[in-house]
Amino acid sequence: MTLFANSLRAGPDERGRFGSFGGRFVAETLVPLILEVEAAYRAARDDPGFQAELDRYLRDYVGRPSPLWLAERLSAALGGAKIYLKREDLNHTGAHKINSCLGQILLARRMGKTRIIAETGAGQHGVATATVCALFGLPCTIYMGAVDVERQKPNVFRMRLLGAEVRPVTSGSATLKDAMNEALRDWVAHVSDTYYLIGTVAGPHPYPMMVRDFQSVIGTETRAQILAAEGRLPDAALACVGGGSNAMGLFHTFLDDEAVRLIGVEAAGRGLDTHEHAASLERGRPGVLHGNRTYLLQSQDGQIEEAHSISAGLDYPGIGPEHAFLFESGRVTYVGVTDDEALAAFQLCTRTEGIIPALETAHALAYLTKLAPEIGPGGVIVVNLSGRGDKDIFTVARHLGAGAGLEELP
């Protein structure tokens, strides 16, 4: 493979494209708004005061830098490659989502916006958004598919406690993609005062770039931490991919380091060759949805299909456009992990490290169980432990059923 004539970190271009992916595929009403967001973001990025303010919140409110934990028992259990876990689960609110929420709400304030809207699937982004809105005293409305409202009740309650209005979305398939449609519809009807705080590296330009930039703190810290611990870069870096924000946050720093294998783990649900998965790259085709050109799960006729994953956070029929670009360029390898494999890895991590991972994260850990023996002793692997799994214990209990010791749970 001959790569790196130019940096892979240079994207997107001025049209918001990563190769042929990305762009600004939104209705005319929204175009002036996203151009305004882009201009405001570029100005903020070049303003040292903005970065200093964000750094202060990340340090004193989120608790950054997050630790890079050498998981010795997990390493031993998997055959000897040294495994490091990037502990995004230790962030305030329990996942990486808060990194981008803080960056975006500071931007919204700079833009003079007085109302925040967001979409959420598992509720992690909704909780992080509701949290920063409480912190800054801004009203917020969270769109969530009615199906997800039902299966993620604890997070719905957390959002409401934080003062957010949670609006269940019943249109379409009543899941994350429909929540995103509904948030876009809200935005178009409240253009003057509202900021749309998108939770992942998708949507129209500049969101994929901006969310990636805010999440890149993960990779930047990881790089410094692994150099300090090992004196070298890792052999591989792993992350789960739904929309792909935690993965882009980890990968971006390493894109030009040819020796570092980058692996994104998609949700294979009940299997890649069933119709119940969320593997947009491995089983989808390029198309346009939610403002960007990317890989999508879709019918022959271009109708968007339902995704399936045990993890609500990966249950999305698309993926961020930069991942589509990195997939086609071959720089990042994308693999699938089934619901059952993720459940097994969820238990392995919990029992060996005393860390309950989010079911999303458990997909990355499941692939780790294959990769660690292959790389073997002397190797170094970093996994983005993108979120904690407290929100998932009821789902896991239901799947493990009798014998899990959790029969008493609702």
Place this chain on the structure above:
Amino acid sequence: MSRIAARFAALRAEGRGAFIPFLEAFDPDRATSQAILEGMPAAGADLIEIGMPFSDPMADGPIIQEAGQRALKAGATLAGVLAMVRAFRTHDAATPVILMGYLNPILAYGEARFCTDAAAAGVDGLIIVDLPPEEADLLAPDAARAGLDIIRLVAPTTDAKRLPHVLTGAGGFVYYVSITGITGTRSAAIADLAAAMPPIRRATDLPIAIGFGVKTPAQAAEAVGIADAAVVASALIETLAASLQDGRAGPDTVARVLDQVRAIARAIREARR
């Protein structure tokens, strides 16, 4: 001269505005929507806008979303929509037909093949909601080659500085989205609409149609008082939806929709320009 240009020229000579009713193809089934389409010119439609169903219509309110869901359940495909137009053209060579929809089904069909097939079926123009000028080069060359007009949307958020950019490459007419919002929700104040027209008039010679929030005969008459055409969509679909029995076409579904088309067309014809 294209059918769209010819129709607007003729109406200008008559001194009246145009009525553009909308129907969602295959809603609630192919035969019923074909019958509504066939009946529209006699009921007073000057141009016809046909919705191409999509699973994720992000600019549409609940009324058109549900129409799309019914249509997809009834087996709607782009090929099926084009077949409807082809059937319509066997006995109506003059009424312009505009397809309105979202980009992804067109990409799945193949954008070049779609433009060729649409033109051959008798389609005159395309309104692609999620294809703003910034991305128009994806479809514009194929549409131009096939002789299809790309009808551009102008919104209240489109400022004077942006207008020339939006209108570059525009054809047929300009579709003014009268509210910041989704289809079938609220209506614009007539004063706001009137104020929005002059900048567009200065930027283009194309006719202007007003859509989004035009529901009643009176509103349609007002719209053609300040613009060249009125698009009515959600109000007609609401009538259709109310006529359904267990989700299927009722005995009077076609008649009720066409009666409403007739009432709006009459108001437009009586409107003083």
